Amino acid sequence: MKKAELIFIPTPGMSHLVSTVEVAKLLVDRDERLSITFLIMKLHFDPKVDRFIDSVSTACNRIRFIHLSKLEPDPNQPKKLFVSMIEAQKPSVKEEVSTLVSLSESSPSSPTIAGIVLDMFCTSMIDVANEFGLPSYIFLTSSAASLGLQFYVQTLHDEQKVDLTEFKGSDTELVMPCLVNPLPAKLLPSVMLNKEWLPILISPARRFRETKGIMVNTFEELESHAINSFSNGNTPPVYPVGPMLSLYRDGDRDAESDKFKDIRQWLDNQPLSSVVYLCFGSVGSFGVDQVKEIACGLEQSGHRFLWSLRQPQPKGQMEPSSDYTNPQDVLPEGFLDRTAKTGKIIGWAPQIDILGHPSVGGFVSHCGWNSILESIWFGVPIATWPLYAEQQFNAFTLIVELGLGVEIKMDYRGDFQSDGDENIIVSAGEIERGVRCLMELDNEKRERVKEMSGKSRKALENDGTSSSWLDRFIHDVVGHKP
Template structure:
């Protein structure tokens, strides 16, 4: 999806080019909507920054608050790249999306009207065996699994913020305080932020005690576990896990749906605010911690800090989620698995993609 210059190479060789989109269909629809807004209606999307405007667009059933637009669409420096990417997408012969029809039917249907290339929802594409294969992590992996095995059914809230997600000292203390006050069992993937201004992923703490409030690990020894690296799919698959505090990366959302674990949304960057909106408002499959939270990955400035009270409220709402939402999530999980089976929606879309590709060849 970031290699659109390859379209020129494909054209040179006279072969069709397709995009593989690792985000959801609604994000694709948003990209096309913002690009058309800019190019055809001469609206500058960066003017929506800090605004209370709500945007009505074909790919969403509900109006989208401007405050959950991706940061790149609100930033004058990054906007030209975003618009250029959407324009190039329109030049491809089709767009393969890691989603499934039953999850994003409204967005997928919206592409049948308008001047966009055909879309092919062929997901959920997940690597469910990825995490358990790391020999160097095997001791940590066994330790995590053993701890989860000892916990009651659906009693643990799992907190993880993705491969680039981490927080400063003040926010870590608020999360710790919230977990302790909530009384719920927890498994927390706590990562050390990179040095200020460095474009590096977070790392594991040598000693997590250095980042946590004094006595926190001792006081929560019977109810919680703080880890670094997390074998996420194995954790979400475990029967003791009953909720997931997530940054709402698209892969994490697909994994949580696959395993039927509800999400408390705490987006950080990229299109995660939109993903959180989808989970909470469009699909009704999760709860909110702060849907419009955003974090500049490489900023030297102070980050916004969500209070322990807000986090505790979100954790309680998540772990005490009503049966209706849990049932809806279980149903969507079943639909996602069925989509990949012979005759399922994604299986059928993949067949259509193959046939369309053959028809495009000279």
């Protein structure tokens, strides 16, 4: 049987690229006929992305990467950064796809181009797929519930003519098929409550409906209700194929080896499950006033802590945060001395290694979906402190729908998504309460997290649910296994 090739187009940046590459690796592992070509767009120079790509290229000869020429975003439209940049890449993508299709048609030994797999922000590339008569698919790096939310909001907007921006700060509760419980409208993602952003978000959901299928980075046992909500035939087939995690980031570790050894050594000296780990993602950071409240809350809690403290970028930007040169400049006076034996402040964090360490017993997180999946994988309960994107919704899902976390502040929004509102400061008392609640979690909840950890690992085994869904996806794309 002729070999088949898929073209993957991810959104720029590590958070989307890592899980997309992981699903590609599993696909080629499960079917020797498959090969995958990535078309890589870049917003800015990121050595971690380059190292990651190099390590994958070396390890797997049926996955290759083509780097598209870098385009400068329009400085006058920062909010439309992704959209305008991805749209501007269409000619380059069309040129590369044309080359791959021509090679496939002219050479009997070349694989057939079986389709294009797109990130949710790259749905405009469906036009390129259509031009070449190729089927398009989505790989969604967020949850099944968030997919259901996007379809729900798009239907409200397009069919029921509801103005979602009126829900901002509202006590309205929304009943949607993908959730068991009603969602307070104030927990909708910021982009859905903003007149400028909303059309940018509605468009991908419309285009999802044109695709042949949607792979989602989740697993049946975690989100059974949300996954079952797609079985009414009103959406393309949904394949829960996760959790897609990169557990061996050699490129990161080599680059940060001294920091990594220092962190590991400190964790090695802490008692079992005694450390609360705080990290807010690659762009998550706080102003000085909030940093001081976090420090006081941690000190008052009396629990050991490992805190990834990052420096904010200029307001309105969503570039990766940077490390502080002197963290003591933003911390309360004497804090580092008083907590020297029980706490450690770090910048960059080797998150997989930290969550997998036996001394870590809790995770204060921004609730990015990758972080949630990593935490579940290692059986570490989460205290939710969402900042941006769909993280408030993820926090609701984690606590109310799944019962796998505790709340610090579910409706918090970061500076760059506060829309000019006065930013809320979460008090030291609230933080202390949240940390205590997390680290002194009752055995029933802790066991539930451990049980879900086992199910996440089982899902990816040969007879697991996610492996079965991967096989079904391969069958639907390229036919029966040989």
